[in-house]
Amino acid sequence: MHIFPILSTLSLATARYTLHLPPTLQTGPTTADYITPSLTQSDLDSPKLNHANASSFDWWHFDAIASNSPNTSVAVTFSNAGPIGYPLIFPRGNASSSHPPTNGTHPNPNQNPNPTGALWAHVWITFPSGRKFTTAVPVATARVSGSGDSSLAIWHGAGGWMGSEEGYEVEIEIDQAHGSIVEEDGIAVLGRISLERITDSHSGCSTAGNFSSALGLGPGSLDGNGGRGIGWVSVLPDAIARVDLRVNGEVLRFEGYGFHDKLWSTSPFTSSTKSLTRGRAHLGPYSLLWLSYTPLIPSDSDSGMGTGTEAGQEIVSAFLARDGETTHAGCEAGTVRMTPGREQTEGGPVSGFQVEIPGARFSVATDVEVSESRGRHVRWNGRARGVFGREGGEVEDEGFAVFERFEY
Numbered sequence: 216m217h218i219f220p221i222l223s224t225l226s227l228a229t230a231r232y233t234l235h236l237p238p239t240l241q242t243g244p245t246t247a248d249y250i251t252p253s254l255t256q257s258d259l260d261s262p263k264l265n266h267a268n269a270s271s272f273d274w275w276h277f278d279a280i281a282s283n284s285p286n287t288s289v290a291v292t293f294s295n296a297g298p299i300g301y302p303l304i305f306p307r308g309n310a311s312s313s314h315p316p317t318n319g320t321h322p323n324p325n326q327n328p329n330p331t332g333a334l335w336a337h338v339w340i341t342f343p344s345g346r347k348f349t350t351a352v353p354v355a356t357a358r359v360s361g362s363g364d365s366s367l368a369i370w371h372g373a374g375g376w377m378g379s380e381e382g383y384e385v386e387i388e389i390d391q392a393h394g395s396i397v398e399e400d401g402i403a404v405l406g407r408i409s410l411e412r413i414t415d416s417h418s419g420c421s422t423a424g425n426f427s428s429a430l431g432l433g434p435g436s437l438d439g440n441g442g443r444g445i446g447w448v449s450v451l452p453d454a455i456a457r458v459d460l461r462v463n464g465e466v467l468r469f470e471g472y473g474f475h476d477k478l479w480s481t482s483p484f485t486s487s488t489k490s491l492t493r494g495r496a497h498l499g500p501y502s503l504l505w506l507s508y509t510p511l512i513p514s515d516s517d518s519g520m521g522t523g524t525e526a527g528q529e530i531v532s533a534f535l536a537r538d539g540e541t542t543h544a545g546c547e548a549g550t551v552r553m554t555p556g557r558e559q560t561e562g563g564p565v566s567g568f569q570v571e572i573p574g575a576r577f578s579v580a581t582d583v584e585v586s587e588s589r590g591r592h593v594r595w596n597g598r599a600r601g602v603f604g605r606e607g608g609e610v611e612d613e614g615f616a617v618f619e620r621f622e623y
C-alpha cells in the first residue's frame with residue numbers, strides 16, 4: 216500500500232482504538248453509539264456500530280466543490296452497512312464485465328453483488344463541463360484507528376483518510392484496471408482531497424460555543440437498541456479544499472471548499488426516513504450548514520396493530536460561521552426553511568432553492584444535479600447568493616453550495 220506514507224510515523228501502538236471492521240454483516244441485533252464521549256476528532260469519527268447488520272449503516276462522507284465553478288465537484292462516502300434500506304446504489308456485480316463503468320446512469324441500481332458484504336465506497340464526480348461520473352466498489356477489509364485529534368482509516372482498494380486537528384487528507388484509490396487503464400476493462404479513480412479546517416465541528420443541537428454530545432436525531436430513545444432515527448455529526452462543516460484526481464486517466468484538479476460529516480443508524484434508512492436534506496455553502500467569509508430530517512415512525516393505531524408508518528416531526532439543525540467563528544447554531548424547530556423556486560442568474564433563470572437559517576437568507580441555483588434511485592437520492596451543486604446579519608446591517612455575499620436530498 217503506497218498511500219499514507221505518514222502512517223509509519225503515527226504510532227499505532229499508542230492509538231486509543233484500532234478497529235478492523237468485519238467484512239461481513241452480523242446476523243441479528245446490533246447496537247450503535249449516539250452520544251460521543253468527547254469532541255475530539257477520533258471520537259467523532261469513530262465507527263458507531265458495534266458490528267454492521269443487514270439493516271444498519273455507518274457512513275463517512277467527504278466532498279468538495281470548486282471555488283471557480285459550481286460544475287466541478289467530488290464526493291466520496293466510505294461505508295460499513297447492510298443492504299436492507301440502503302439508499303446508495305450498489306456496485307455492479309462484475310467490474311470486468313463488458314459493460315462500461317457507470318457515469319451517473321446506473322444500469323442496475325439495486326443489484327447488490329455481495330449481500331453479506333459490509334464494506335463499500337462510493338464516488339461521485341462532476342467535471343467542469345457538467346459531465347458526471349459515479350462509481351461504487353465493494354471493499355474486503357477496512358481499518359479505523361483514532362487517538363485524540365487524529366483519526367486514520369483505510370478501506371483497502373478504495374482509499375481512506377487521515378484526519379488531524381488541521382483537517383483531512385482523503386485518498387481515493389480505486390483501481391479496478393489493476394494498474395493499466397484499458398478501455399472498458401475497469402475504472403480507476405486515484406488521487407486525493409486535502410481539506411484544511413475552517414470551522415469547528417457541529418452536531419444537531421450544538422450552539423455557538425457549546426458542542427452538544429447528543430448525536431442522535433429522531434423520535435424516542437436512541438439508545439442504540441433499535442431506536443428509530445439517525446446519528447449525525449459534521450466533523451468538518453467547512454474547509455479549504457485542494458483536489459487532485461485522475462479519473463480513468465483524466466486529470467481533475469481544483470481548489471475550493473470541502474466538507475465532512477458522518478451518518479449512521481441501526482434502522483434501515485429508506486424505511487425509517489421520509490426525507491433528509493443536508494447542505495452546506497461557502498459565501499465570502501461565511502460558512503453555512505443546514506439539515507432537515509423527517510423520520511418515518513410507526514403510525515399509532517388504537518387497535519395496536521402496526522398499520523404502517525407516518526411522517527414524524529421535522530428535525531432541523533443550522534450552523535453559520537464567519538471567518539471560522541460560529542455566530543449562530545442550533546436546532547430550534549422551524550428555523551431551517553427550504554423552498555424550491557427559480558433563481559435569476561447571469562445565464563438566465565435556473566431552478567434552485569431559497570434557504571433560510573438563523574442569521575442568513577440565501578438562494579442556491581441547482582446548476583448541476585446528480586440523481587440516483589429514480590430521484591430518491593439527489594445531490595446538487597450550485598451558485599449561492601445570500602444576505603447575512605440583521606435588518607439594517609445586512610451584508611450580501613456570493614459563493615457555492617452542495618446539498619443532498621433523500622426522499623421516500
Ligand SMILES: *[C@@H]1O[C@H](CO)[C@@H](O)[C@H](O)[C@H]1NC(C)=O
Pocket residue numbers: 242243244245246268269270271299439440441481482
Ligand atoms: C439490526 O439491529 C437492529 C438493532 O438491534 C435491529 O432492530 C434489527 O432488526 C437488526 N437487523 C437485522 C437484519 O437483524
Ligand SMILES: *[C@@H]1O[C@H](CO)[C@@H](O)[C@H](O)[C@H]1NC(C)=O
Pocket residue numbers: 309310311312313
Ligand atoms: C467477470 O466477467 C468476466 C468476463 O465477462 C468473467 O471472465 C469473470 O469470470 C467474471 N467474474 C466474476 C467474479 O463473475
Ligand SMILES: *[C@@H]1O[C@H](CO)[C@@H](O)[C@H](O)[C@H]1NC(C)=O
Pocket residue numbers: 286343344345346582583584
Ligand atoms: C456546467 O454544466 C452544465 C450542465 O450541467 C453545462 O450546461 C454548462 O455548459 C457547464 N458549464 C461550463 C462552463 O462548462
Ligand SMILES: *[C@@H]1O[C@H](CO)[C@@H](O)[C@H](O)[C@H]1NC(C)=O
Pocket residue numbers: 315318319320346347348
Ligand atoms: C454517460 O456515458 C454515455 C456514453 O458512454 C453518454 O452518452 C452519456 O451522456 C453519459 N451521461 C452523463 C450523465 O455524463
Ligand SMILES: *[C@@H]1O[C@H](CO)[C@@H](O)[C@H](O)[C@H]1NC(C)=O
Pocket residue numbers: 425427
Ligand atoms: C451547554 O449545553 C448544555 C446542554 O444542552 C447546557 O446544560 C449548558 O448550560 C450549556 N452551556 C452553555 C455555556 O451554554
